[in-house]
Amino acid sequence: MATRKPEAAKKAKPAAKPKPKPASAAKPKAKPKPKTVAAAKPADIKPRAPRVPRAPRALRVPELEAPPTTRVGYVALIGRPNVGKSTLLNRIIGQKISIISDKPQTTRISILGIHTTPQGQIIFIDNPGIHKPLHHLNKRMMNFVYASLETADVVCLMIDATEKFGHGDEFVLETMRKVSKPVFLLINKVDIVRKDTVLLLIDRYKDILPFKEIIPISAAVGTNADVLERLLFDHLPLAHKLYGDTDITDQSRRFLLAEIIREKILAHVEQELPWVTAVYIDAMEKRDPEGENAPGGGGEEWNPEPDVELEEGAAPSEYVQQEVERFKKPAPEVIIPKAERREKREPTTYIKASIFVERDNHRKIIIGRQGKTIRQIGIEARHEIQSILGSRVYLDLRVRVRPLWRDSADVLDLIEGQKEM
Numbered sequence: 001m002a003t004r005k006p007e008a009a010k011k012a013k014p015a016a017k018p019k020p021k022p023a024s025a026a027k028p029k030a031k032p033k034p035k036t037v038a039a040a041k042p043a044d045i046k047p048r049a050p051r052v053p054r055a056p057r058a059l060r061v062p063e064l065e066a067p068p069t070t071r072v073g074y075v076a077l078i079g080r081p082n083v084g085k086s087t088l089l090n091r092i093i094g095q096k097i098s099i100i101s102d103k104p105q106t107t108r109i110s111i112l113g114i115h116t117t118p119q120g121q122i123i124f125i126d127n128p129g130i131h132k133p134l135h136h137l138n139k140r141m142m143n144f145v146y147a148s149l150e151t152a153d154v155v156c157l158m159i160d161a162t163e164k165f166g167h168g169d170e171f172v173l174e175t176m177r178k179v180s181k182p183v184f185l186l187i188n189k190v191d192i193v194r195k196d197t198v199l200l201l202i203d204r205y206k207d208i209l210p211f212k213e214i215i216p217i218s219a220a221v222g223t224n225a226d227v228l229e230r231l232l233f234d235h236l237p238l239a240h241k242l243y244g245d246t247d248i249t250d251q252s253r254r255f256l257l258a259e260i261i262r263e264k265i266l267a268h269v270e271q272e273l274p275w276v277t278a279v280y281i282d283a284m285e286k287r288d289p290e291g292e293n294a295p296g297g298g299g300e301e302w303n304p305e306p307d308v309e310l311e312e313g314a315a316p317s318e319y320v321q322q323e324v325e326r327f328k329k330p331a332p333e334v335i336i337p338k339a340e341r342r343e344k345r346e347p348t349t350y351i352k353a354s355i356f357v358e359r360d361n362h363r364k365i366i367i368g369r370q371g372k373t374i375r376q377i378g379i380e381a382r383h384e385i386q387s388i389l390g391s392r393v394y395l396d397l398r399v400r401v402r403p404l405w406r407d408s409a410d411v412l413d414l415i416e417g418q419k420e421m
């Protein structure tokens, strides 16, 4: 389960200051480099302030503290869509913090996975897959990739041993040629390929880039995860920890829940639909099942708002504007109702979420015949969310048609903004 960052860390977040340098570092090597987030990007991509993690203020190092003995740094997970980056992150962290699917472009925003051991702290940056950006959404996704390459102390380039080398790989290598950090090559999915295939890949890649290490791994099974961890620590600078020992991610719980719903959608829809689907958590409230605000009971009707659906081709709606306004206001994540809780009956967490699609036929696919698909998505998401929240969940899903949301900065801000809420 995702933990929230300490208050101090949240406060420190908007500050676009470089990482602190411990003044008392023993060797010059020991000083963490100041991280800039300006990305090395192709000229056609407009720079956008990427949400790259900063050190929590509370953990910044006082001037006269003892020299660090731990190894700490950022490791960027880079590669084409579907090579297994998120699977590796979850494997190392030991919990699901990044969603996984066999569809491309599952991960859209960089997510941190913080791995703390007695040796130090590896802060993994899980990224969207490297691809040529066509939509505004894709450009933003690629900006996360470029920003993480800037932030990283070590870059892990991951390839899928089961896939043939193609144009996409050329584009990845082109991007990697500009990187001057130590780069590891991780050849993933070795659990399902023959050894000689792996050897051929090692032979092919070793001369393409000066990789510091080439490691065959299986993110799914865990093969060589220990070797990878040891080698990463060897390449990280001596520094004080940047996060608390129990922190495992930087994303808000709200964002993780939206991602889980999206993961279930991806599992149930066809290949092209994932690209046009986004999830936004409209509301999250703890409610007494017999209280005034329970669905179907008491005074207030749950979910009185009708589902607004736009005509195909209509302009981005007022709804989006309202949501953007609402998003700007600080809203408590969980509202405990004033009504006294009844004993024996567990309180329920009501979650209302919008699934954005671009066309009415996409909406029909997600809803499915007689609502079968959306029901299945709801059941699977609810089970997983219940285990994360440790409470009963009532999940209200709405499918909303928003033409061209992938090119709407407002909608993208709204969805990405959930990560910080």
Ligand SMILES: Nc1nc2c(ncn2[C@@H]2O[C@H](COP(=O)(O)OP(=O)(O)O)[C@@H](O)[C@H]2O)c(=O)[nH]1
Binding pocket: 079, 080, 081, 082, 083, 084, 085, 086, 087, 088, 099, 100, 101, 102, 105, 106, 107, 129, 188, 189, 190, 191, 192, 217, 218, 219, 220, 221
């Ligand atoms: N057999 C096998 N499948 C894997 C492995 N790692 C990831 N996968 C599968 O590859 C697909 C893409 O994984 P994901 O982590 O979402 O890839 P990402 O797009 O790079 O983050 C999923 O279906 C995973 O279950 C592995 O080591 N072995």
Ligand SMILES: [Mg+2]
Binding pocket: 085, 086, 087, 098, 099, 100, 106, 107, 127, 128
């Ligand atoms: Mg991923």
